Amino acid sequence: MTTWFESPADAAVRLREAGYLTDDATALTAYLSGALEKPLLIEGPAGVGKTELAKAVARATGAGLVRLQCYEGLDEARALYEWNYKKQLLRIQASGGEDSWSETHDDIFTEEFLLTRPLLSAIRRDEPTVLLIDEVDKTDVEVEGLLLEVLSDFQVTIPELGTVSATRRPFVVLTSNATRELSEAVKRRCLFLHLDYPDAERERAIVTSQVPGLEEKVARQLVDVVVRLRELELKKAPSIAESVDWARTLIALEIGELDEETVVRTLGVVLKHASDQRRAVKELKLASR
Amino acid sequence: MSLLDTHIGFVEALRSAGLSVSLAEGLDAISALEQVSWHDRETVRATYAATLVKRQPQRVTFDAVFDIYYPRLIGGGVAGEDVDPVDGPRDTGPELERFREALADALASGDLQALQDLAVEAVARFGAMPGRGPGLSSWSAYTSLQRVSPAELMDRLVKGLLGEGLDAEQAQRAAGRRIGDFTRLVEGDARRRIAEEKGPEHVADVTVRPTIDRLDFTAARRSDLEEMRREIYPLARRLAARLTKEQHAQRRGPLDVRRTVRASIATGGVPLTTHHRPKRPHRSDLVVLCDVSGSVANFAQFTLLLVYALREAFSGVRAFTFVDDVVEVSDRFRPGADVVEVMESLAQSISHATLWGRTNYGRALTRFAEQHADAIGPKSSLLILGDGRSNYSDLALPVLGDLVGRARHAWWLNPEHPRHWGTGDSAADRYGEIVRMVECRNLAQLGEFVHEIV
Missing domain, CATH: 1.10.8 (Helicase, Ruva Protein; domain 3)
Structure with a gap:
């Protein structure tokens, strides 16, 4: 388990060193998000530093940043994982029909043929990771369902391989411009922070x-x-x-x-x-x- | 009360104020509180806010309930104790003089901490109503504000601010804001004292105002109206985003044979993917007829603004306003026009829509049918906005029936609660038999309705 920040004050200081000036509520919520290992949902008008906060957390804690940019039509294959079917096809042709069906079957559904997308790679990383899910309100409702498993248990189920659990829980930041109301289920799993224009x-x-x-x-x-x-x-x-x-x-x-x-x-x-x-x-x- | 009792009571109060706080979120709040130190009240507030409030418009409600359950201080606080050796009346002429001097200084310097202390003192000194019967609160923000009357300090404050180099308008605005702050602080302190006396549950039920999108148009104060106006544009944007998304989802129209066959050549003549013609979105003309007499003017303006912000969804929008005569206002809404200017020109149009100045639906409808009969055709939808209070005049029901019959759809939006329909001079029930009458009392309902018709 990683400690992201020691205290709210520590969060404020380290974020400032990373070039992000916080107010008290922002520092506190960032600290809580790390301490409770809960995703942080940031809402607010465009251009108040929602995405920048995630980047600053990554800089301040020396973690790697994995970013999933959401858009309309984003699906499982581009958010979670995909099988590299071209490579699988090559593998089958290369064996020349000598292997039995079960051997081939076991062979082509392995790590080697898995293309990891942001959500899965964030979970599988061994180093500390900040996962930024940007503009989550742009996605369709189905993608939210996909996020639920990732956000609450930090695991992904791949039918052919089994369940992949996070070795180290990432610091998850979701940003939203509130063009659409997110579902209660997603909101319930997150801490909420509204960023507004500063004084x-x-x-x-x-x-x-x-x-x-x-x-x-x-x-x-x-x-x-x-x-x-x-x-x-x-x-x-x-x-x-x-x-x-x-x-x-x-x-x-x-x-x-x-x-x-x-x-x-x-x-x-x-x-x-x-x-x-x-x-x-x-x-x-x-x-x- | 133990800490846990306070927490449970707080969460209960939030729920009854309309925030959907789940059990899991309550548990989150407790585990979050374990992680922070409690010496600062604002830390506790921010912790609760992060775990329990998931929608920004609810933040105002949350803050009000939080102030009641986790008060800033108890009783008169430290300041109250050493100022007041209580013998003789505390509310005396010289005391008032002294207090107003102090208040004027604090307002001039804009020192929030000093204002807060003065607000506490104001309620303690001038807002006490001792000796009232059980069940009645013994503190009053109203009484203390009447005694202190901060608004009278306005001129002096403005003068002081002008001396600091602000221009007249800015000084006026800053002074208004500071006096408003003080008023709010006094109200908050009175609430706190009442809550202390009678238990927080009681106060939370009575004093917490609904969030801005649930606030009735007819109950809105001036400052609320301004805030609502700011909400219109984001609301329109949200609706537009939702609409395009929904239209995208059902865009597959009939099969495009040519493109499908063409694409199938690549796969040896097997049509693996089918191509479809885009569906043509259905658009209709909208004719808005709105009552702009005093009682419903705000409501009508909001609806007009929202409809115009969404005008791309219609092939054309024509708007008419009436009191007892009809006037067309479509030309006031140019694309990209400034909201404030539109509102001003709408206010001017009211004088044109008036002959005798008393709302007369029957007359307005008849005039509309005579002068603008061409506006309504089989492709157009008719939207009437008003409370249907027609001063007991002729209702022209057949005229409305004819208009509704010619239009493709017709709705009537009524800003009153259904239980008031048909009471007094309201003809809402009788009009409701001819045209579908929809209750529309706040921004949330308005947004839902507009989404439904486009």
């Missing part, structure tokens, strides 16, 4: 740590504008990822002062809807071009 203080810390060259004054102005933008009724409020992008843009343009004109010129980096931009210009009383 101004933490956002400034995140922006300055991600974009080292940024001046303190510009960072403060930038975060102020972003916080005000989030108060407006927008179709898509700017996320942390977008404020970081904005900071990088300012560095690239070598701008040392975030005045009205610069805000209007670079607004496209943070707001991606035309109507949102118009609204921001109007509400923040910026002189439009």
Whole structure:
């Protein structure tokens, strides 16, 4: 059994060293997830660092990261395992019909012909592993059923080989944008964490740590504008990822002062809807071009 | 009460407040609590939240119940004890003066800790109602807020904030937010004291508000409406995602013979995989007719916004608003238009929809049938929004019957509880005989209904 983090405080410190600034609830939940060996389900708007948290846990604990990107139409063969049937076919042809049926049968359903997919490889790894199941709300309901066995018992049943149990339980992180309600069964097995936009203080810390060259004054102005933008009724409020992008843009343009004109010129980096931009210009009383 | 009793009571209260907390999750919470130290209340809160709350909208409810079962302090707390040597009345003129000065300072600096302490003091000093009969609570947030009246400090606070270099609008907003915070803190503290007196079960039943998607349109406060408006767009996106998924699932249309035969050549003429023509999604015209008189205006606006956010699912949407006259508002909803602007222009349209200013369904329906008869055809669906309260006027039942008969489908959404249908001047029961009347009181029901019709 692996100890992932010693305490919530330890989780906060080590995640910070890995370049991820947490708040108290996030550090606590990450610690609990490790201590209880329960999967962690993270929900929240796009771009608040859901996927990044999983990567940071991997970096902080020196574990390997196995990622399963979910999409519509994802099935067992691409999530769990698949038999390498081309190789099996070759094997049968190579034997030239000399082996008996039972020999061939035992032969072609062995490790050698098994193609492991993310879920199975995460379970079979001997090293500490972080398993990231990204955007789990994009999958079909059937895949959730497939996840249940993996998430609760950390085992996979392959009819021809038997049940493969985890030698070492991985740290599982599921992320979701909440476009679909996940089933109760999946939710029950997970710890839940809702990541939201951070407060101004933490956002400034995140922006300055991600974009080292940024001046303190510009960072403060930038975060102020972003916080005000989030108060407006927008179709898509700017996320942390977008404020970081904005900071990088300012560095690239070598701008040392975030005045009205610069805000209007670079607004496209943070707001991606035309109507949102118009609204921001109007509400923040910026002189439009 | 032992710790376990508190835990069980807490979980029970969460369940009765509508959170589905399973036994396994309760056990998880206990084993999680074993792993953390309990010296910090926020740690315990976060631990419970991680194990028991699996849906973000429920978080507000969870926090309210948590505050009742795991109160911040008991009685007046440490501060209460040394401030008050209780002889003579505590609620006196000079005390009030002093308190309001302190409150003004705390509001100006925005110090949350100070505000919290002051809220406790406010309830202790000005909200006590000693000597009431058994069963009645002896603390009141209302009384203390009336005495302290933080809203009167607004001007002063705004002035102070202006001095700090904020512009007028920002200062106004910040001041409003801080006073709102204080009000909430006072309410929370009064709840805590009442819970201490009468047991938490009682308070949890009475004071916990439903989550935003279960909140009645008609019972919503101003701040709730704003929050609901923010919910509309994500709701539309969720519905759209669900729709495309469902349409994908049943997309296999009739067999495409040409492509199947073509593909079968690769497998020696055996059609191993069949190819199908994509199914053409069925789309219909939607005609929305909505009552925008005061009593149901909010509800109508939400529904209109949601329908328009999902307009790709229909081949065309036409919207009409009425009070006692009908006016078309379809042109206000341009693709990609700004929500706030649309709401403003809708509010303006109400004046056009009014002749005498009293809701008259019969007149509105007749006018609609006269002026916009072309809107309804065999391909269009009719959606009427309103509470059916027609001020005892003529109902024009035959006109509605004719409209319903010409349309492909017809629904009537009613924001009132079915038990109120047909009471007073409501004609919901009589209209309900002609057209299918659907109860739609909150965002969750609205989402379900819209999903059903597309």
